[in-house]
Amino acid sequence: MLAGLYFDRGDFASATQLAGIHLTKRDPNSLQAFSIAVRSAAASKNYDVARAALDQMEKVKGSETAVLLERAAVERAAKGAPAAIAVLEGSRRDLRDPENEVVLRALVDSLLEEKKSEAALHRVDAAIAAHPEAASLEELRGAVLARMGRTDEARASF
Numbered sequence: 001m002l003a004g005l006y007f008d009r010g011d012f013a014s015a016t017q018l019a020g021i022h023l024t025k026r027d028p029n030s031l032q033a034f035s036i037a038v039r040s041a042a043a044s045k046n047y048d049v050a051r052a053a054l055d056q057m058e059k060v061k062g063s064e065t066a067v068l069l070e071r072a073a074v075e076r077a078a079k080g081a082p083a084a085i086a087v088l089e090g091s092r093r094d095l096r097d098p099e100n101e102v103v104l105r106a107l108v109d110s111l112l113e114e115k116k117s118e119a120a121l122h123r124v125d126a127a128i129a130a131h132p133e134a135a136s137l138e139e140l141r142g143a144v145l146a147r148m149g150r151t152d153e154a155r156a157s158f
Contacts, residue, residue, distance in 0.1 A: 003036045012040040029060045038070045047078040068093075069106055081113040095123060096130035101137070108144060117148045 003018035019037040022030055034057035041050035051074060058067050068091050076084035088107040095104040104127055111120035124141045131137065142157030 001032055001036070003033060007036050007040055012044045016040040031057070031060060031063055031066050034060070034063075035066065035070055038074060042074045042077045045077075047074060050074045065102065068103060072106055072110070076110065081110045084110045085114065096127045098127075098131050098134045098137070101127075101134070101140075105140060108140065112144065112147055117144065120144050121148070
């Protein structure tokens with residue numbers, strides 16, 4: 001999508017315009033176009049515009065996870081990691097469920113950014129306890145442990 005190329009170049013005004021054209025003339029349900037519009041607005045510090053785009057994106061069937069992640073990213077940009085944590089925790093998703101792993105990863109990243117590594121590790125360990133068969137959770141545990149400087153334990157998780 002052309003809007004994505006403009007976004008990657010840092011031309012957020014053009015990216016927003018082209019994403020809007022795509023949504024109005026081609027596919028009003030394009031999660032990719034909505035994401036570009038949201039991210040462009042946030043990158044331009046137009047957080048109210050980003051939130052309005054999220055409100056529209058929320059109307060697209062099957063957009064729940066994408067909206068949640070984008071909303072957390074907007075709030076992180078606007079107010080910092082604690083706001084992103086509040087959005088992600090407020091979603092009431094079962095973060096032990098592997099289907100919500102992408103949300104768990106976003107929460108872990110925000111917790112680590114806030115130097116709450118024990119809380120991040122606790123969340124990952126809870127997911128592993130509920131689904132020990134999910135190898136990607138062990139990888140996430142290893143990454144958290146490595147960031148905590150616990151390299152021997154991290155190696156064991158990988």
